[in-house]
Amino acid sequence: MKQYKAIIFDMxxxxxxxxxxxTTSLAHVYGAHHLPVRTRQEVRAALGYGYTGLIKRTAPDLDPAEQQKLAEEFKTWYSSHCQGYTHPYDGIVSLLSALQAGGRKTAIVSNKGQAAVSELHEEFFSHLVSFSMGESPRYRKKPEPDMVWEALKRLGCAREDAVYIGDSEVDSMTARNAGLDVILVTWGFRDKEDLERLHPDYLVQSPDELARLLLGQ
Incomplete structure (x- = not known):
């Protein structure tokens, strides 16, 4: 397998x-507006498109202005309540440590708002990952390639030496639009069968498998 110098992750x-x-944050916001609370599975299927995308997919009957208002409310609430239940998947910290020890450059690029991304980066990854980028007015959201290209610039790495790793069709499109290889993981927010239809360069089922792939073990 190709040995990548830079590895960019979705969050x-x-x-x-x-x-x-x-799911809990969305229930809080929707409850305040007497909207139907969405199940964990419904929220899972709607993730990957940023806050506005989440609202559009879970409250599609609202007019765009109301959806945007709810997205702003959700952003405000979630940004200050994003660290209660959240945790790295089993094996992720070991994976990142191994990549660091192996001299790989790493970054995170997410459609989540920058405030929450920064908080979570500091809590979990500041000693392992160079930086984490979230939604910003300066860049178009994924699947547009802007944030990935900016991350590569900061890492000092060419596209052909980098790979993007994610768990959804958004991540697959992002990598393709940016000119990067793509690895999709099966432990996230999409089912394996859906990911297989996207024909990623690699499809992996555990962080341990991903570590072996990236480090040539």
């Missing part, structure tokens, strides 16, 4: 299990 569903936190 939610890839390195962090944020599903319970996101």
């Amino acid at each position: 939610d569903g890839t390195v962090l299990d944020t599903l319970d936190e996101l």
Whole structure:
């Protein structure tokens, strides 16, 4: 397998299990507006498109202005309540430590708002990952390639020497749009069968398998 110099990860569903936190936060916001509370599975299927995308997919009957208002409320609430249930998936810290020891450059690129991304980076990854980028007015959201290209610039790495790792169709499209190889993981927010249909360069089922793949073990 090709030995990548830079490895860029998605955050939610890839390195962090944020599903319970996101489901609880959405229930809080929707409850305040007397909207139907969405199940954990419904939230899981709607993730990957940022806060506005989450609202559009879980409250599709609302008009766009109301959806945008709810997205802002969700962003505010979640940004200050994003660390209660969230944790790295088993094996992720060991994976990142091994990549660091192996001299690989790493970063995280997410459609989550930058405030929450920064908090979670500091709590879990500041000693293991160079930086984490979240949604910002400066860059178009994934699947547009802007944030990945900016991450590569900061890492000082060419596209052909990098890989993007995620758990959804958004991540697959992001990698393709950015000109990077893509690895999809099966422990996140999409089912294995759905990921297989995307024809990633690699499909892995555990962080240990991913470590062996990336480090040539």
